[in-house]
Amino acid sequence: MADKILKKEDLAKLIASVTGKGGRFVAPTTAARQIVFKKVSKAEEIAPDYILARNSFKEFLFPQTEVIAEFTVCKDTVDMRGVEVEAPETVVFGARPCEAASLAGMRALFTWDFVDEFFTKRDDNTVVITVGCTKGDEACFCTSVNLSPESTEGADVYMRETEDGGYAVQALTDKGKKFVAAHAAVFSEGSAKARALFMPEKVPGVDLKKISERLKDKSHYDNPVWKKLAMKCIGCGACTFVCPTCRCFDITDEGTAFEGERRKNWDSCQYDSFTLHASGHNPREHQPQRWRNRFMCKFNFYPEKFNSKGCVGCGRCIRVCPVRLDITDVMQEFSK
Numbered sequence: 001m002a003d004k005i006l007k008k009e010d011l012a013k014l015i016a017s018v019t020g021k022g023g024r025f026v027a028p029t030t031a032a033r034q035i036v037f038k039k040v041s042k043a044e045e046i047a048p049d050y051i052l053a054r055n056s057f058k059e060f061l062f063p064q065t066e067v068i069a070e071f072t073v074c075k076d077t078v079d080m081r082g083v084e085v086e087a088p089e090t091v092v093f094g095a096r097p098c099e100a101a102s103l104a105g106m107r108a109l110f111t112w113d114f115v116d117e118f119f120t121k122r123d124d125n126t127v128v129i130t131v132g133c134t135k136g137d138e139a140c141f142c143t144s145v146n147l148s149p150e151s152t153e154g155a156d157v158y159m160r161e162t163e164d165g166g167y168a169v170q171a172l173t174d175k176g177k178k179f180v181a182a183h184a185a186v187f188s189e190g191s192a193k194a195r196a197l198f199m200p201e202k203v204p205g206v207d208l209k210k211i212s213e214r215l216k217d218k219s220h221y222d223n224p225v226w227k228k229l230a231m232k233c234i235g236c237g238a239c240t241f242v243c244p245t246c247r248c249f250d251i252t253d254e255g256t257a258f259e260g261e262r263r264k265n266w267d268s269c270q271y272d273s274f275t276l277h278a279s280g281h282n283p284r285e286h287q288p289q290r291w292r293n294r295f296m297c298k299f300n301f302y303p304e305k306f307n308s309k310g311c312v313g314c315g316r317c318i319r320v321c322p323v324r325l326d327i328t329d330v331m332q333e334f335s336k
């Protein structure tokens with residue numbers, strides 16, 4: 001049930017209203033022949049007809065790389081200095097309902113045994129506006145992981161495109177309601193006919209409960225499927241970087257031996273160095289083990305540990321994989 005209408009011509013005013021108050025407005029736009037989430041300043045920059053952006057909006061909460069401290073090695077001690085967290089007021093516009101659902105898992109991880117303020121401060125200052133999907137492709141499978149283009153998990157504001165080019169607006173959270181109130185001048189009262197949503201077909205045979213049960217039994221470690229996947233997988237890590245739920249990172253020190261900065265960088269469980277110990281031992285030395293870990297993380301570790309989805313069915317990993325590996329094939333294999 002829509003609360004308000006955002007007319008087509010008023011999207012530009014919304015962007016101006018957000019940026020005029022010093023905020024950043026992030027939306028899907030075209031760059032290097034792809035649709036990507038980027039900061040925009042004009043409505044014309046927003047891609048008019050997209051399925052979903054190639055990248056996830058997670059990078060605006062959890063950047064690919066960032067400085068988390070600076071250090072100087074002194075004679076008898078190390079001077080370690082914290083840095084200010086950059087957490088600008090941010091509006092993510094045009095996220096799809098599947099990817100917004102990834103936020104629950106992100107929040108669980110980044111507040112689990114340690115509150116990571118680099119994530120939480122940005123999350124606090126971000127309003128997520130999802131827009132229900134009116135188109136999709138064969139890689140979309142949100143309906144197989146109990147989501148749909150109507151899902152509202154993780155969204156502060158949910159919008160539906162209307163047939164006249166505007167949006168029907170529903171503020172969901174307190175943050176979303178405050179956002180709509182703060183920019184009240186650009187929203188209108190009324191109603192408009194919403195465009196039909198694209199509902200992906202369910203992947204035949206997929207049974208999440210069965211997958212979870214089978215992954216609890218370690219006998220699957222010897223399942224030939226892991227070797228079969230790894231025969232093709234080149235370990236590029238692209239699937240993990242585009243995934244809205246993947247949040248692994250590494251900490252590195254950069255600079256000279258005596259002074260520099262400590263950085264937090266995205267890492268990928270698909271890299272052979274991901275679990276390499278300083279001793280030289282690597283508990284996941286081979287690609288089948290790494291593929292198995294990625295799948296277990298999505299369908300066993302996250303649901304078990306955080307009661308949240310490890311996979312939201314966005315299909316990004318399928319679209320980006322250079323050797324066309326498809327996670328839904330593995331879901332089918334473990335649904336038997």
Ligand code: SF4
Binds near residue numbers: 245246298310313315
């Ligand atoms: S595993 Fe693939 S389909 Fe699932 S959330 Fe990640 S990118 Fe999307």
Ligand code: SF4
Binds near residue numbers: 239
């Ligand atoms: S994108 Fe494909 S090839 Fe690259 S690590 Fe992922 S599964 Fe392997």
